[in-house]
Amino acid sequence: MSFDMDMSEFHAIFFEEAGEHLASLESLLLELDRDNPDPEHLNAIFRAAHSIKGSSSTFGFPDMAAVTHDLETLLDRVRKQEMPLTDHIIDITLAARDVLLAQLAHHQGGEPVAAEVVEQLITEIRRLAASADDMVVAPAVAAPDTVAVAEPAEVVSESSAADVADAVDADPVVSVAAASVTAEPVRAQDKPGNVVKMPKASTASETSIRVSVEKVDQLINLVGELVITQSMLAQTAQVGMNSDDGLDHEKLNERLQQLERNTRELQESVMSIRMLPVSSVFNRFPRLVRDLAGKLGKQIELRTIGEATEIDRGVIEKITDPLTHLIRNSVDHGIETEAEREAAGKPVKGIVTLSAYHQGGSVVIDISDDGRGLNRDKLLSKARERGVPVAENPTDQDVWQLIFAPGFSTAEAVTDVSGRGVGMDVVKRNIEQLGGRVELNSVTGKGTTISIRLPLTLAIMDGMSVGIGDQTYIVPLTAIIESLRPQAEDVKSVASRGRVVYVRGEYLPLVALHEVFCLTPKTDRPEQGILIIVDTEAGRHALFVDELLGQRQVVIKSLESNYRKVPGISAATIMGDGSVSMILDVSEAVRLGKRSPLACAV
Structure with a gap:
């Protein structure tokens, strides 16, 4: 008796498992101590390649099976100590991992991998496996022009999706050349110099989540x-x-x-x-740091803390690009060259630390480095040169904020790593669109820390319901420091700043929300209403409202998809009585508060 089985129904499982094995393969390779490799790590690396080989053959993907067959032979010789582990073996294994990831993307609807790339890779793997001593790197195999892969996104699984994004989006072109010190990520091209934007492959992982x-x-x-x-x-x-x-x-x-x-x-x-550990994002950065450090001739160690911290999947998907940009900046601009570090009395190896933790109702992600820090004088000079407005006697925080100005860069030369003056303003805007904010602290000669504060989820939030005239607004609780009713003598008018209020030893700008949204308030006197002290990237401000109606948890509804973008508003929610209340975009409302009240008279 015989029967035909449709194996395609099992492909989704194969794609997910293969992606997990490839992610594990990369992380294990990056953790290896070349001079004293852990036998268990070597066995785990071998098992990952062996598993991909077996399932590729079973489910009908001979191209992947061919790569892993020869890779398995090489790794087997290493784990049996028949040949020593070298940097070149690690590099070529990472290159094989990139090609396997590109092949996997192809089977999910992406472009095929160029045959010459696979052939050159296999030839080099066989050369290494056949040699008892790969102590001298062989002459370079010419790197091919094309390795076509699908547009990066969630191509296989939560962990390996990040890897594909790095494989395609990173600036360097892939090289499986024998002489390559660093196995650089894969890039799609049709001709030398012309990057091809491949269509995004639609995969099951984009619409599915693993649930325990x-x-x-x-x-x-x-x-x-x-x-x-x-x-x-x-x-x-x-x-x-x-x-x-x-x-x-x-x-x-x-x-x-x-x-x-x-x-x-x-x-x-x-x-x-919907909550996922941030490790699904963090796991991609050891490879990124390794590749960039090798390209820049630096020694850099990436330390990660709090990888188990959970955050909403929707937030994770949107912080990948900002984090990638910030990590690249730390490696390129933050960490000095070996000679500079030695001259400054620092260890030759620089440290970049990526940490995540919960704080209140938010998740905070810190990117720190022990590099050169920001140069106040250089930033001010560049700002004046580019016509960026600067306060007369700016504080350090005012100066650090200059790097978020559009097109601002202090790089002396444009490279394929950074220096085009594009990115930090986009990073800030993307984080703010998630309801988060970016904070920066730097000490010249000691290092820089950038903190990203994000909501736990994009679906539900805790907010303070406030009354302004006959309208109800929601102020995100994460932005609120305190609320108070001021004394009349604490409110002043300053010619250059408008109204300010004296709170705990300092004068804070006062923003009347009824003026921002052109409403008729119950009172226009702050001492008869309530001031909500909020924290924004522009500093602390006092929001003037009529009354506090109470704290509540609200379901976030997009205004743009259901109506249109409204200035000063980030979203909307439906209240218990069926009415719609607007959720305040605190930072934008503060900016709008600096306009003339006459803007409402239209």
């Missing part, structure tokens, strides 16, 4: 509790309708409170399904 059985069981239990509570509410209502005494309001209120608890627990459980 425990989380599914928890959801089922919570839905069961919800059904029970609904049944109890229905019974209470039915008994009340049939009773001469009417509804038992105390019991009804008790059931409603139970429903609220169940709904909150269900909401938290559902949201936890």
Whole structure:
């Protein structure tokens, strides 16, 4: 008896597992101590290649099986100590990993990998495996012009999607040349110098998430509790309708409170399904730092802290590019050359630290380096040269903020790593669009730290409901420092700054939200209303509102997709009475507050 099996239904599983093996292969290679490799690490690297080879053959991907067949032979010789581990073996294995990732992307709808690339890679792997001593690097094999891969995104899995993005988006062109010291990421080209933008492959991973059985069981239990509570509410209502005494309001209120608890627990459980560890982003950076450090002739160690910190998948997808840019800046601009570090009395090896942690209702990601730090005089000189407005006696924080000006760069020369003056303003704008903010601290000669504060999720937020005239607005709780009612004598008018309020030893700019949104307030006197002290990238400000209505958790609804972009507003939410309230974009509202109130008279 014989039958035909359609293997295509298993391909999604293969794509995900192969992506995980390739991600593991890269991370293990980057952790290896070349002079004293851990045998268990070597075995794990071999097993990753062996697993890809076996599943590639089983599911009908002979191109991947061919690469891993010869790679497996090389790795087997290394793990059996038949040949020593060298930098070149690590480099060629990383290059093989890049080609396998490109092949995997091809099978998911991307462009095919050029045959000559695969042929040259396999030839070099076989040469190494056949040699008992790869102590001298062989003459370079000419690097081919083309390795076509699909547009980077979530091509295989949460962990390996990042790797594909690096493989295509990084500036250097891939090289599987024998003489290559660094196995650089893959790049798509049709002719030398012409980068091809490949169409994005549509994959299952873009619309699916791995969920643990425990989380599914928890959801089922919570839905069961919800059904029970609904049944109890229905019974209470039915008994009340049939009773001469009417509804038992105390019991009804008790059931409603139970429903609220169940709904909150269900909401938290559902949201936890979208939460992913930031390691899915962090895992791509060791390779990026290694490749860039080799290209720039620097010794750099990347340290990661808090990889298990969880954040919403939607946030993770959008912070990849900003983090990549900031890491590249730290490696290129932040860390000095070996000679400069020695002259400054620093260790030759620079340190870049990437850390994540929860703080309040936010996730904070810090990118720190122990490099040269920012040069205040150089930044001011560049700002004046480019006509960027600068305060008369700027503080250090004012000067550091200059790097976020559009097109601002202090690089002496444009390179393929950085220096085009494009990026830091985009980084800041992208983070703010996520409801986050960027903070920067630097000490000349000691290093720089950039902190990114992000919301845990893009779907739900904690906010303070405020009244302005007959309208209700939501102020994100993460932006609020405190609220107070000022004394009349604490509010002053300054010719160059408008109204300010004296709070805890300093004067803060006062922004009347009824002027920003052209509303008729219940009072125009701050001492009769409420001031909300908020923290923005432009410093602390006091927002003047009529009243506080209470703290609440709100579901975020996009205005742009349902209506249009509204200045000073980031999103909207639906209140308990069915009315729509606007969610404040605090930073933009502060900027708008500096306009003339006459702008409302239209």
